[in-house]
Amino acid sequence: MANYGIAIIGYGGIGAYHAEHIINTKSLRLKGIFDIKKDRNDLAKSKNIHVYESLDHLLHDLTVDIVLIATPNDSHYELVMHSLHANKHVICEKPVTLSTKLFDEMSFLSQKQKRELIVHQNRRWDSDFLTVKKIIDSHLIGEVFHIESRVHGGNGIPGDWRRKRDQGGGMLYDWGVHLIDQIMLLKDAKIIKYSIDFSTILGHEVDDGFLLHLYFDDSTDVLIEVQTTNFIKLPRWYVKGLNGTAIINDWNLDGYINQLILPLEETHSQTVKAGNGLTKTMAPPSEDAINKMKLPPILVEPNVFYEHVCNVLEKKESLSITHGQIRVVLSLIENLMNTRV
Ligand code: NAD
Incomplete structure:
Protein backbone atom coordinates (compact mmCIF):
# COMPACT_ATOMS: atom_id res chain seq x y z
CA MET A 1 0.00 0.00 0.00
CA ARG A 123 -19.77 18.12 1.18
CA ARG A 124 -20.16 15.86 -1.84
CA TRP A 125 -19.93 13.07 0.72
CA ASP A 126 -22.48 14.50 3.18
CA SER A 127 -25.16 11.92 4.03
CA ASP A 128 -28.03 14.41 3.64
CA PHE A 129 -26.87 15.35 0.13
CA LEU A 130 -26.31 11.72 -0.90
CA THR A 131 -29.76 10.83 0.44
CA VAL A 132 -31.38 13.56 -1.68
CA LYS A 133 -29.42 12.29 -4.66
CA LYS A 134 -30.69 8.77 -4.03
CA ILE A 135 -34.31 10.00 -3.72
CA ILE A 136 -33.98 11.78 -7.07
CA ASP A 137 -32.03 9.05 -8.91
CA SER A 138 -34.34 6.25 -7.77
CA HIS A 139 -37.48 8.26 -8.70
CA LEU A 140 -38.96 7.81 -5.22
CA ILE A 141 -40.98 11.01 -5.67
CA GLY A 142 -41.22 10.94 -9.46
CA GLU A 143 -39.74 13.62 -11.70
CA VAL A 144 -38.24 16.25 -9.40
CA PHE A 145 -39.08 19.82 -10.40
CA HIS A 146 -38.31 21.89 -7.29
CA ILE A 147 -35.42 21.71 -4.80
CA GLU A 148 -34.75 23.90 -1.78
CA SER A 149 -31.33 23.60 -0.12
CA ARG A 150 -30.76 25.68 2.99
CA VAL A 151 -28.28 26.25 5.75
CA HIS A 152 -29.33 28.57 8.53
CA GLY A 153 -27.14 29.76 11.37
CA GLY A 154 -27.92 32.03 14.27
CA ASN A 155 -24.43 33.32 15.08
CA GLY A 156 -23.67 35.93 12.40
CA ILE A 157 -20.30 35.63 10.61
CA PRO A 158 -17.18 34.86 12.70
CA GLY A 159 -15.21 38.05 13.24
CA ASP A 160 -12.15 37.24 11.15
CA TRP A 161 -11.22 37.21 7.44
CA ARG A 162 -14.73 35.90 6.66
CA ARG A 163 -15.98 39.50 7.13
CA LYS A 164 -13.43 40.97 4.68
CA ARG A 165 -14.31 41.40 1.04
CA ASP A 166 -10.70 41.41 -0.23
CA GLN A 167 -10.01 38.14 1.60
CA GLY A 168 -12.88 36.38 -0.14
CA GLY A 169 -15.21 36.63 2.85
CA GLY A 170 -18.99 36.41 2.82
CA MET A 171 -21.41 33.54 2.67
CA LEU A 172 -21.54 33.06 -1.12
CA TYR A 173 -17.82 32.19 -1.15
CA ASP A 174 -18.18 30.22 2.06
CA TRP A 175 -21.32 28.04 1.97
CA GLY A 176 -22.41 29.02 -1.56
CA VAL A 177 -19.51 27.08 -3.06
CA HIS A 178 -20.63 23.87 -1.35
CA LEU A 179 -24.34 24.19 -1.97
CA ILE A 180 -24.05 25.16 -5.65
CA ASP A 181 -21.54 22.34 -6.18
CA GLN A 182 -24.02 19.85 -4.68
CA ILE A 183 -26.91 21.08 -6.82
CA MET A 184 -24.85 20.77 -10.00
CA LEU A 185 -24.39 17.06 -9.21
CA LEU A 186 -28.08 16.37 -8.65
CA LYS A 187 -29.33 17.00 -12.14
CA ASP A 188 -27.95 16.43 -15.59
CA ALA A 189 -29.22 19.82 -16.77
CA LYS A 190 -27.91 23.30 -17.55
CA ILE A 191 -28.69 26.56 -15.76
CA ILE A 192 -30.63 28.85 -18.09
CA LYS A 193 -31.45 31.69 -15.68
CA TYR A 194 -30.52 32.81 -12.18
CA SER A 195 -31.12 35.59 -9.70
CA ILE A 196 -29.69 36.39 -6.29
CA ASP A 197 -30.59 38.56 -3.33
CA PHE A 198 -27.66 39.20 -1.02
CA SER A 199 -28.32 39.84 2.65
CA THR A 200 -26.26 42.55 4.35
CA ILE A 201 -28.40 42.89 7.42
CA LEU A 202 -25.37 42.70 9.77
CA GLY A 203 -23.70 45.67 8.09
CA HIS A 204 -20.40 43.99 7.17
CA GLU A 205 -18.70 44.72 3.85
CA VAL A 206 -19.54 41.15 2.73
CA ASP A 207 -22.83 39.29 2.33
CA ASP A 208 -24.04 37.64 5.54
CA GLY A 209 -26.37 35.41 3.51
CA PHE A 210 -28.17 35.12 0.22
CA LEU A 211 -31.18 33.71 -1.61
CA LEU A 212 -30.19 32.25 -4.96
CA HIS A 213 -32.69 31.02 -7.56
CA LEU A 214 -31.42 28.74 -10.31
CA TYR A 215 -33.57 27.68 -13.26
CA PHE A 216 -32.49 24.62 -15.26
CA ASP A 217 -33.28 23.65 -18.86
CA ASP A 218 -35.18 20.53 -17.67
CA SER A 219 -37.74 22.83 -15.91
CA THR A 220 -36.29 22.24 -12.44
CA ASP A 221 -36.03 25.31 -10.27
CA VAL A 222 -33.75 25.45 -7.26
CA LEU A 223 -33.65 27.74 -4.27
CA ILE A 224 -30.39 27.91 -2.33
CA GLU A 225 -30.57 29.89 0.87
CA VAL A 226 -27.74 30.65 3.27
CA GLN A 227 -28.41 32.89 6.25
CA THR A 228 -26.62 33.66 9.50
CA THR A 229 -29.43 35.39 11.43
CA ASN A 230 -31.95 32.55 11.84
CA PHE A 231 -32.71 31.76 15.44
CA ILE A 232 -35.14 29.11 14.20
CA LYS A 233 -33.93 27.04 11.25
CA LEU A 234 -35.90 25.98 8.21
CA PRO A 235 -35.29 22.41 6.92
CA ARG A 236 -31.96 21.60 5.27
CA TRP A 237 -33.73 20.12 2.18
CA TYR A 238 -37.25 20.32 0.74
CA VAL A 239 -37.67 18.46 -2.54
CA LYS A 240 -40.81 18.23 -4.68
CA GLY A 241 -41.47 15.67 -7.40
CA LEU A 242 -44.57 14.95 -9.45
CA ASN A 243 -45.24 11.94 -7.19
CA GLY A 244 -44.18 13.06 -3.76
CA THR A 245 -42.34 15.43 -1.47
CA ALA A 246 -39.24 14.81 0.67
CA ILE A 247 -38.07 16.77 3.65
CA ILE A 248 -34.72 16.48 5.45
CA ASN A 249 -34.58 18.65 8.52
CA ASP A 250 -30.91 18.56 9.39
CA TRP A 251 -27.55 16.87 8.88
CA ASN A 252 -28.67 14.04 11.17
CA LEU A 253 -31.10 12.85 8.47
CA ASP A 254 -34.25 13.51 10.43
CA GLY A 255 -37.03 13.66 7.83
CA TYR A 256 -39.42 11.64 5.66
CA ILE A 257 -41.01 11.23 2.27
CA ASN A 258 -44.69 11.54 1.42
CA GLN A 259 -45.17 9.49 -1.70
CA LEU A 260 -48.34 10.09 -3.72
CA ILE A 261 -49.84 6.70 -4.58
CA LEU A 262 -53.06 7.83 -6.27
CA PRO A 263 -53.45 10.22 -9.21
CA LEU A 264 -54.05 13.79 -7.98
CA GLU A 265 -57.66 13.71 -9.28
CA GLU A 266 -58.40 10.81 -6.91
CA THR A 267 -56.94 12.15 -3.68
CA HIS A 268 -60.45 13.04 -2.36
CA SER A 269 -59.39 15.81 -0.04
CA GLN A 270 -62.12 16.95 2.34
CA THR A 271 -62.94 20.57 3.03
CA VAL A 272 -61.36 21.54 6.35
CA LYS A 273 -61.62 24.49 8.68
CA ALA A 274 -58.60 26.78 8.29
CA GLY A 275 -58.27 29.87 10.45
CA ASN A 276 -61.40 31.95 10.00
CA GLY A 277 -62.56 30.04 6.96
CA LEU A 278 -62.68 26.76 5.06
CA THR A 279 -60.39 25.25 2.44
CA LYS A 280 -60.41 22.24 0.20
CA THR A 281 -57.38 23.24 -1.89
CA MET A 282 -55.04 23.48 1.09
CA ALA A 283 -56.44 20.48 2.98
CA PRO A 284 -54.07 17.48 3.32
CA PRO A 285 -54.54 14.65 0.77
CA SER A 286 -56.66 11.71 1.94
CA GLU A 287 -54.78 9.04 3.90
CA ASP A 288 -55.11 6.42 1.15
CA ALA A 289 -53.40 8.78 -1.30
CA ILE A 290 -50.13 9.04 0.63
CA ASN A 291 -47.47 6.53 1.55
CA LYS A 292 -45.32 8.04 4.33
CA MET A 293 -41.81 6.60 3.95
CA LYS A 294 -38.59 6.73 5.91
CA LEU A 295 -35.64 8.35 4.16
CA PRO A 296 -33.27 5.94 2.42
CA PRO A 297 -30.20 7.01 4.42
CA ILE A 298 -26.74 6.88 2.89
CA LEU A 299 -24.07 6.68 5.56
CA VAL A 300 -20.50 7.58 4.72
CA GLU A 301 -17.17 6.73 6.37
CA PRO A 302 -15.52 9.88 7.80
CA ASN A 303 -12.23 9.43 5.90
CA VAL A 304 -13.73 8.91 2.46
CA PHE A 305 -12.25 12.12 0.97
P1 NAD B 1 -9.20 29.97 10.11
O1 NAD B 1 -9.11 31.44 10.16
O2 NAD B 1 -9.76 29.23 11.26
O3 NAD B 1 -7.74 29.34 9.83
C1 NAD B 1 -6.87 29.84 8.84
C2 NAD B 1 -5.46 29.65 9.34
O4 NAD B 1 -4.56 29.99 8.30
C3 NAD B 1 -5.12 30.56 10.54
O5 NAD B 1 -4.59 29.80 11.61
C4 NAD B 1 -4.09 31.54 9.97
O6 NAD B 1 -3.13 31.94 10.91
C5 NAD B 1 -3.47 30.71 8.87
N1 NAD B 1 -2.84 31.48 7.79
C6 NAD B 1 -3.31 32.60 7.19
N2 NAD B 1 -2.48 32.95 6.18
C7 NAD B 1 -1.48 32.04 6.17
C8 NAD B 1 -0.32 31.87 5.36
N3 NAD B 1 -0.05 32.70 4.35
N4 NAD B 1 0.49 30.83 5.63
C9 NAD B 1 0.24 29.98 6.66
N5 NAD B 1 -0.85 30.10 7.46
C10 NAD B 1 -1.69 31.11 7.20
O7 NAD B 1 -10.00 29.63 8.78
P2 NAD B 1 -10.71 28.24 8.46
O8 NAD B 1 -12.10 28.29 8.92
O9 NAD B 1 -9.85 27.11 8.88
O10 NAD B 1 -10.75 28.33 6.85
C11 NAD B 1 -9.59 28.14 6.08
C12 NAD B 1 -9.98 27.71 4.68
O11 NAD B 1 -10.74 26.51 4.76
C13 NAD B 1 -10.87 28.69 3.94
O12 NAD B 1 -10.56 28.64 2.58
C14 NAD B 1 -12.28 28.17 4.16
O13 NAD B 1 -13.18 28.52 3.13
C15 NAD B 1 -12.03 26.68 4.16
N6 NAD B 1 -12.98 25.90 4.96
C16 NAD B 1 -13.50 24.78 4.41
C17 NAD B 1 -14.38 24.00 5.11
C18 NAD B 1 -14.92 22.76 4.47
O14 NAD B 1 -15.80 22.13 5.04
N7 NAD B 1 -14.41 22.38 3.31
C19 NAD B 1 -14.74 24.35 6.41
C20 NAD B 1 -14.17 25.49 6.98
C21 NAD B 1 -13.29 26.25 6.23
Whole structure:
Protein backbone atom coordinates (compact mmCIF):
# COMPACT_ATOMS: atom_id res chain seq x y z
CA MET A 1 0.00 0.00 0.00
CA ALA A 2 1.35 3.42 -0.93
CA ASN A 3 2.08 5.88 1.83
CA TYR A 4 2.05 9.62 1.17
CA GLY A 5 3.67 12.35 3.26
CA ILE A 6 1.37 15.33 3.66
CA ALA A 7 1.91 18.77 5.21
CA ILE A 8 -0.71 21.37 6.05
CA ILE A 9 -0.41 25.11 5.45
CA GLY A 10 -2.81 26.92 7.80
CA TYR A 11 -3.60 25.17 11.07
CA GLY A 12 -6.83 27.01 11.87
CA GLY A 13 -10.33 25.56 12.24
CA ILE A 14 -10.35 23.31 9.19
CA GLY A 15 -6.56 22.74 9.17
CA ALA A 16 -6.83 21.07 12.60
CA TYR A 17 -9.80 19.02 11.35
CA HIS A 18 -7.70 17.81 8.41
CA ALA A 19 -4.81 16.90 10.72
CA GLU A 20 -7.10 14.73 12.84
CA HIS A 21 -8.45 12.87 9.80
CA ILE A 22 -5.06 12.51 8.14
CA ILE A 23 -3.66 10.87 11.28
CA ASN A 24 -6.48 8.33 10.98
CA THR A 25 -5.93 7.61 7.28
CA LYS A 26 -3.72 4.57 6.67
CA SER A 27 -2.09 5.74 3.44
CA LEU A 28 -1.18 9.21 4.75
CA ARG A 29 1.58 10.36 7.12
CA LEU A 30 1.20 13.85 8.60
CA LYS A 31 4.66 15.42 8.20
CA GLY A 32 3.80 18.70 9.89
CA ILE A 33 2.10 22.06 9.61
CA PHE A 34 3.01 25.66 8.89
CA ASP A 35 0.97 28.58 10.21
CA ILE A 36 1.78 32.28 10.55
CA LYS A 37 0.21 32.47 14.01
CA LYS A 38 2.21 31.48 17.10
CA ASP A 39 -0.80 30.23 19.05
CA ARG A 40 -1.74 27.83 16.25
CA ASN A 41 1.86 26.55 16.06
CA ASP A 42 1.90 26.10 19.85
CA LEU A 43 -1.36 24.15 19.65
CA ALA A 44 0.10 21.86 16.97
CA LYS A 45 3.24 21.28 19.08
CA SER A 46 1.10 20.42 22.09
CA LYS A 47 -0.38 17.61 19.95
CA ASN A 48 3.12 16.39 18.94
CA ILE A 49 2.69 17.66 15.40
CA HIS A 50 5.88 18.93 13.77
CA VAL A 51 5.84 22.69 13.02
CA TYR A 52 7.89 23.87 10.04
CA GLU A 53 10.02 26.98 10.59
CA SER A 54 8.95 28.49 7.27
CA LEU A 55 6.97 27.81 4.11
CA ASP A 56 10.27 27.15 2.31
CA HIS A 57 11.23 24.46 4.82
CA LEU A 58 7.89 22.76 4.22
CA LEU A 59 8.12 23.00 0.43
CA HIS A 60 11.71 21.73 0.39
CA ASP A 61 10.92 18.70 2.54
CA LEU A 62 11.38 15.81 0.09
CA THR A 63 9.28 13.51 2.28
CA VAL A 64 6.23 15.71 1.64
CA ASP A 65 4.29 14.46 -1.40
CA ILE A 66 1.09 16.43 -0.81
CA VAL A 67 0.57 19.98 0.45
CA LEU A 68 -2.85 20.75 1.92
CA ILE A 69 -3.78 24.44 1.87
CA ALA A 70 -6.23 25.55 4.57
CA THR A 71 -5.66 29.30 4.77
CA PRO A 72 -8.06 32.21 4.06
CA ASN A 73 -9.55 32.25 0.56
CA ASP A 74 -7.44 35.09 -0.91
CA SER A 75 -4.17 33.30 -0.09
CA HIS A 76 -4.93 30.03 -1.93
CA TYR A 77 -3.67 31.11 -5.37
CA GLU A 78 -0.09 31.94 -4.33
CA LEU A 79 0.24 28.95 -2.01
CA VAL A 80 -1.10 26.54 -4.64
CA MET A 81 1.26 27.94 -7.29
CA HIS A 82 4.31 27.72 -4.94
CA SER A 83 3.41 24.16 -3.99
CA LEU A 84 2.94 23.02 -7.59
CA HIS A 85 6.24 24.67 -8.56
CA ALA A 86 7.83 22.71 -5.70
CA ASN A 87 6.50 19.57 -7.43
CA LYS A 88 3.95 18.71 -4.77
CA HIS A 89 0.45 17.37 -5.25
CA VAL A 90 -1.99 19.88 -3.78
CA ILE A 91 -5.22 19.65 -1.85
CA CYS A 92 -6.74 23.11 -1.59
CA GLU A 93 -9.65 24.26 0.50
CA LYS A 94 -12.74 25.66 -1.19
CA PRO A 95 -13.20 28.09 -2.81
CA VAL A 96 -10.01 27.08 -4.63
CA THR A 97 -9.54 30.76 -5.53
CA LEU A 98 -11.58 33.88 -6.23
CA SER A 99 -11.63 34.05 -10.04
CA THR A 100 -11.80 31.69 -12.99
CA LYS A 101 -8.75 33.43 -14.49
CA LEU A 102 -6.61 32.50 -11.48
CA PHE A 103 -8.10 29.01 -11.37
CA ASP A 104 -7.22 28.44 -15.03
CA GLU A 105 -3.59 29.30 -14.22
CA MET A 106 -3.59 26.88 -11.30
CA SER A 107 -5.19 24.13 -13.34
CA PHE A 108 -2.76 24.68 -16.22
CA LEU A 109 0.26 24.52 -13.88
CA SER A 110 -0.97 21.32 -12.24
CA GLN A 111 -1.22 19.69 -15.67
CA LYS A 112 2.18 21.04 -16.71
CA GLN A 113 3.83 19.77 -13.53
CA LYS A 114 1.88 16.48 -13.72
CA ARG A 115 0.74 17.02 -10.12
CA GLU A 116 -2.83 16.70 -8.90
CA LEU A 117 -4.74 19.79 -7.75
CA ILE A 118 -7.65 18.52 -5.65
CA VAL A 119 -10.25 20.87 -4.21
CA HIS A 120 -11.73 19.89 -0.85
CA GLN A 121 -15.39 19.72 -1.88
CA ASN A 122 -16.04 17.46 1.10
CA ARG A 123 -19.77 18.12 1.18
CA ARG A 124 -20.16 15.86 -1.84
CA TRP A 125 -19.93 13.07 0.72
CA ASP A 126 -22.48 14.50 3.18
CA SER A 127 -25.16 11.92 4.03
CA ASP A 128 -28.03 14.41 3.64
CA PHE A 129 -26.87 15.35 0.13
CA LEU A 130 -26.31 11.72 -0.90
CA THR A 131 -29.76 10.83 0.44
CA VAL A 132 -31.38 13.56 -1.68
CA LYS A 133 -29.42 12.29 -4.66
CA LYS A 134 -30.69 8.77 -4.03
CA ILE A 135 -34.31 10.00 -3.72
CA ILE A 136 -33.98 11.78 -7.07
CA ASP A 137 -32.03 9.05 -8.91
CA SER A 138 -34.34 6.25 -7.77
CA HIS A 139 -37.48 8.26 -8.70
CA LEU A 140 -38.96 7.81 -5.22
CA ILE A 141 -40.98 11.01 -5.67
CA GLY A 142 -41.22 10.94 -9.46
CA GLU A 143 -39.74 13.62 -11.70
CA VAL A 144 -38.24 16.25 -9.40
CA PHE A 145 -39.08 19.82 -10.40
CA HIS A 146 -38.31 21.89 -7.29
CA ILE A 147 -35.42 21.71 -4.80
CA GLU A 148 -34.75 23.90 -1.78
CA SER A 149 -31.33 23.60 -0.12
CA ARG A 150 -30.76 25.68 2.99
CA VAL A 151 -28.28 26.25 5.75
CA HIS A 152 -29.33 28.57 8.53
CA GLY A 153 -27.14 29.76 11.37
CA GLY A 154 -27.92 32.03 14.27
CA ASN A 155 -24.43 33.32 15.08
CA GLY A 156 -23.67 35.93 12.40
CA ILE A 157 -20.30 35.63 10.61
CA PRO A 158 -17.18 34.86 12.70
CA GLY A 159 -15.21 38.05 13.24
CA ASP A 160 -12.15 37.24 11.15
CA TRP A 161 -11.22 37.21 7.44
CA ARG A 162 -14.73 35.90 6.66
CA ARG A 163 -15.98 39.50 7.13
CA LYS A 164 -13.43 40.97 4.68
CA ARG A 165 -14.31 41.40 1.04
CA ASP A 166 -10.70 41.41 -0.23
CA GLN A 167 -10.01 38.14 1.60
CA GLY A 168 -12.88 36.38 -0.14
CA GLY A 169 -15.21 36.63 2.85
CA GLY A 170 -18.99 36.41 2.82
CA MET A 171 -21.41 33.54 2.67
CA LEU A 172 -21.54 33.06 -1.12
CA TYR A 173 -17.82 32.19 -1.15
CA ASP A 174 -18.18 30.22 2.06
CA TRP A 175 -21.32 28.04 1.97
CA GLY A 176 -22.41 29.02 -1.56
CA VAL A 177 -19.51 27.08 -3.06
CA HIS A 178 -20.63 23.87 -1.35
CA LEU A 179 -24.34 24.19 -1.97
CA ILE A 180 -24.05 25.16 -5.65
CA ASP A 181 -21.54 22.34 -6.18
CA GLN A 182 -24.02 19.85 -4.68
CA ILE A 183 -26.91 21.08 -6.82
CA MET A 184 -24.85 20.77 -10.00
CA LEU A 185 -24.39 17.06 -9.21
CA LEU A 186 -28.08 16.37 -8.65
CA LYS A 187 -29.33 17.00 -12.14
CA ASP A 188 -27.95 16.43 -15.59
CA ALA A 189 -29.22 19.82 -16.77
CA LYS A 190 -27.91 23.30 -17.55
CA ILE A 191 -28.69 26.56 -15.76
CA ILE A 192 -30.63 28.85 -18.09
CA LYS A 193 -31.45 31.69 -15.68
CA TYR A 194 -30.52 32.81 -12.18
CA SER A 195 -31.12 35.59 -9.70
CA ILE A 196 -29.69 36.39 -6.29
CA ASP A 197 -30.59 38.56 -3.33
CA PHE A 198 -27.66 39.20 -1.02
CA SER A 199 -28.32 39.84 2.65
CA THR A 200 -26.26 42.55 4.35
CA ILE A 201 -28.40 42.89 7.42
CA LEU A 202 -25.37 42.70 9.77
CA GLY A 203 -23.70 45.67 8.09
CA HIS A 204 -20.40 43.99 7.17
CA GLU A 205 -18.70 44.72 3.85
CA VAL A 206 -19.54 41.15 2.73
CA ASP A 207 -22.83 39.29 2.33
CA ASP A 208 -24.04 37.64 5.54
CA GLY A 209 -26.37 35.41 3.51
CA PHE A 210 -28.17 35.12 0.22
CA LEU A 211 -31.18 33.71 -1.61
CA LEU A 212 -30.19 32.25 -4.96
CA HIS A 213 -32.69 31.02 -7.56
CA LEU A 214 -31.42 28.74 -10.31
CA TYR A 215 -33.57 27.68 -13.26
CA PHE A 216 -32.49 24.62 -15.26
CA ASP A 217 -33.28 23.65 -18.86
CA ASP A 218 -35.18 20.53 -17.67
CA SER A 219 -37.74 22.83 -15.91
CA THR A 220 -36.29 22.24 -12.44
CA ASP A 221 -36.03 25.31 -10.27
CA VAL A 222 -33.75 25.45 -7.26
CA LEU A 223 -33.65 27.74 -4.27
CA ILE A 224 -30.39 27.91 -2.33
CA GLU A 225 -30.57 29.89 0.87
CA VAL A 226 -27.74 30.65 3.27
CA GLN A 227 -28.41 32.89 6.25
CA THR A 228 -26.62 33.66 9.50
CA THR A 229 -29.43 35.39 11.43
CA ASN A 230 -31.95 32.55 11.84
CA PHE A 231 -32.71 31.76 15.44
CA ILE A 232 -35.14 29.11 14.20
CA LYS A 233 -33.93 27.04 11.25
CA LEU A 234 -35.90 25.98 8.21
CA PRO A 235 -35.29 22.41 6.92
CA ARG A 236 -31.96 21.60 5.27
CA TRP A 237 -33.73 20.12 2.18
CA TYR A 238 -37.25 20.32 0.74
CA VAL A 239 -37.67 18.46 -2.54
CA LYS A 240 -40.81 18.23 -4.68
CA GLY A 241 -41.47 15.67 -7.40
CA LEU A 242 -44.57 14.95 -9.45
CA ASN A 243 -45.24 11.94 -7.19
CA GLY A 244 -44.18 13.06 -3.76
CA THR A 245 -42.34 15.43 -1.47
CA ALA A 246 -39.24 14.81 0.67
CA ILE A 247 -38.07 16.77 3.65
CA ILE A 248 -34.72 16.48 5.45
CA ASN A 249 -34.58 18.65 8.52
CA ASP A 250 -30.91 18.56 9.39
CA TRP A 251 -27.55 16.87 8.88
CA ASN A 252 -28.67 14.04 11.17
CA LEU A 253 -31.10 12.85 8.47
CA ASP A 254 -34.25 13.51 10.43
CA GLY A 255 -37.03 13.66 7.83
CA TYR A 256 -39.42 11.64 5.66
CA ILE A 257 -41.01 11.23 2.27
CA ASN A 258 -44.69 11.54 1.42
CA GLN A 259 -45.17 9.49 -1.70
CA LEU A 260 -48.34 10.09 -3.72
CA ILE A 261 -49.84 6.70 -4.58
CA LEU A 262 -53.06 7.83 -6.27
CA PRO A 263 -53.45 10.22 -9.21
CA LEU A 264 -54.05 13.79 -7.98
CA GLU A 265 -57.66 13.71 -9.28
CA GLU A 266 -58.40 10.81 -6.91
CA THR A 267 -56.94 12.15 -3.68
CA HIS A 268 -60.45 13.04 -2.36
CA SER A 269 -59.39 15.81 -0.04
CA GLN A 270 -62.12 16.95 2.34
CA THR A 271 -62.94 20.57 3.03
CA VAL A 272 -61.36 21.54 6.35
CA LYS A 273 -61.62 24.49 8.68
CA ALA A 274 -58.60 26.78 8.29
CA GLY A 275 -58.27 29.87 10.45
CA ASN A 276 -61.40 31.95 10.00
CA GLY A 277 -62.56 30.04 6.96
CA LEU A 278 -62.68 26.76 5.06
CA THR A 279 -60.39 25.25 2.44
CA LYS A 280 -60.41 22.24 0.20
CA THR A 281 -57.38 23.24 -1.89
CA MET A 282 -55.04 23.48 1.09
CA ALA A 283 -56.44 20.48 2.98
CA PRO A 284 -54.07 17.48 3.32
CA PRO A 285 -54.54 14.65 0.77
CA SER A 286 -56.66 11.71 1.94
CA GLU A 287 -54.78 9.04 3.90
CA ASP A 288 -55.11 6.42 1.15
CA ALA A 289 -53.40 8.78 -1.30
CA ILE A 290 -50.13 9.04 0.63
CA ASN A 291 -47.47 6.53 1.55
CA LYS A 292 -45.32 8.04 4.33
CA MET A 293 -41.81 6.60 3.95
CA LYS A 294 -38.59 6.73 5.91
CA LEU A 295 -35.64 8.35 4.16
CA PRO A 296 -33.27 5.94 2.42
CA PRO A 297 -30.20 7.01 4.42
CA ILE A 298 -26.74 6.88 2.89
CA LEU A 299 -24.07 6.68 5.56
CA VAL A 300 -20.50 7.58 4.72
CA GLU A 301 -17.17 6.73 6.37
CA PRO A 302 -15.52 9.88 7.80
CA ASN A 303 -12.23 9.43 5.90
CA VAL A 304 -13.73 8.91 2.46
CA PHE A 305 -12.25 12.12 0.97
CA TYR A 306 -8.69 11.33 2.06
CA GLU A 307 -8.99 7.75 0.80
CA HIS A 308 -10.21 9.09 -2.53
CA VAL A 309 -7.13 11.35 -2.71
CA CYS A 310 -4.80 8.36 -2.09
CA ASN A 311 -6.62 6.26 -4.70
CA VAL A 312 -6.30 9.08 -7.23
CA LEU A 313 -2.54 9.38 -6.58
CA GLU A 314 -2.19 5.61 -6.87
CA LYS A 315 -4.20 5.81 -10.11
CA LYS A 316 -6.80 3.40 -8.76
CA GLU A 317 -9.58 5.98 -9.25
CA SER A 318 -9.93 9.07 -11.38
CA LEU A 319 -10.42 12.38 -9.62
CA SER A 320 -14.14 12.83 -8.96
CA ILE A 321 -13.89 16.56 -8.24
CA THR A 322 -12.97 17.60 -11.76
CA HIS A 323 -11.49 20.97 -12.71
CA GLY A 324 -14.37 21.42 -15.18
CA GLN A 325 -16.92 21.11 -12.36
CA ILE A 326 -14.96 23.48 -10.12
CA ARG A 327 -14.78 26.03 -12.93
CA VAL A 328 -18.55 25.97 -13.61
CA VAL A 329 -19.31 26.81 -9.96
CA LEU A 330 -16.57 29.43 -9.74
CA SER A 331 -17.76 31.09 -12.92
CA LEU A 332 -21.34 31.30 -11.63
CA ILE A 333 -20.13 32.77 -8.33
CA GLU A 334 -18.00 35.28 -10.22
CA ASN A 335 -21.05 36.40 -12.22
CA LEU A 336 -23.19 36.58 -9.08
CA MET A 337 -20.52 38.64 -7.28
CA ASN A 338 -20.48 41.06 -10.20
CA THR A 339 -24.17 41.79 -9.58
CA ARG A 340 -23.30 43.08 -6.08
CA VAL A 341 -23.16 46.83 -5.68
P1 NAD B 1 -9.20 29.97 10.11
O1 NAD B 1 -9.11 31.44 10.16
O2 NAD B 1 -9.76 29.23 11.26
O3 NAD B 1 -7.74 29.34 9.83
C1 NAD B 1 -6.87 29.84 8.84
C2 NAD B 1 -5.46 29.65 9.34
O4 NAD B 1 -4.56 29.99 8.30
C3 NAD B 1 -5.12 30.56 10.54
O5 NAD B 1 -4.59 29.80 11.61
C4 NAD B 1 -4.09 31.54 9.97
O6 NAD B 1 -3.13 31.94 10.91
C5 NAD B 1 -3.47 30.71 8.87
N1 NAD B 1 -2.84 31.48 7.79
C6 NAD B 1 -3.31 32.60 7.19
N2 NAD B 1 -2.48 32.95 6.18
C7 NAD B 1 -1.48 32.04 6.17
C8 NAD B 1 -0.32 31.87 5.36
N3 NAD B 1 -0.05 32.70 4.35
N4 NAD B 1 0.49 30.83 5.63
C9 NAD B 1 0.24 29.98 6.66
N5 NAD B 1 -0.85 30.10 7.46
C10 NAD B 1 -1.69 31.11 7.20
O7 NAD B 1 -10.00 29.63 8.78
P2 NAD B 1 -10.71 28.24 8.46
O8 NAD B 1 -12.10 28.29 8.92
O9 NAD B 1 -9.85 27.11 8.88
O10 NAD B 1 -10.75 28.33 6.85
C11 NAD B 1 -9.59 28.14 6.08
C12 NAD B 1 -9.98 27.71 4.68
O11 NAD B 1 -10.74 26.51 4.76
C13 NAD B 1 -10.87 28.69 3.94
O12 NAD B 1 -10.56 28.64 2.58
C14 NAD B 1 -12.28 28.17 4.16
O13 NAD B 1 -13.18 28.52 3.13
C15 NAD B 1 -12.03 26.68 4.16
N6 NAD B 1 -12.98 25.90 4.96
C16 NAD B 1 -13.50 24.78 4.41
C17 NAD B 1 -14.38 24.00 5.11
C18 NAD B 1 -14.92 22.76 4.47
O14 NAD B 1 -15.80 22.13 5.04
N7 NAD B 1 -14.41 22.38 3.31
C19 NAD B 1 -14.74 24.35 6.41
C20 NAD B 1 -14.17 25.49 6.98
C21 NAD B 1 -13.29 26.25 6.23
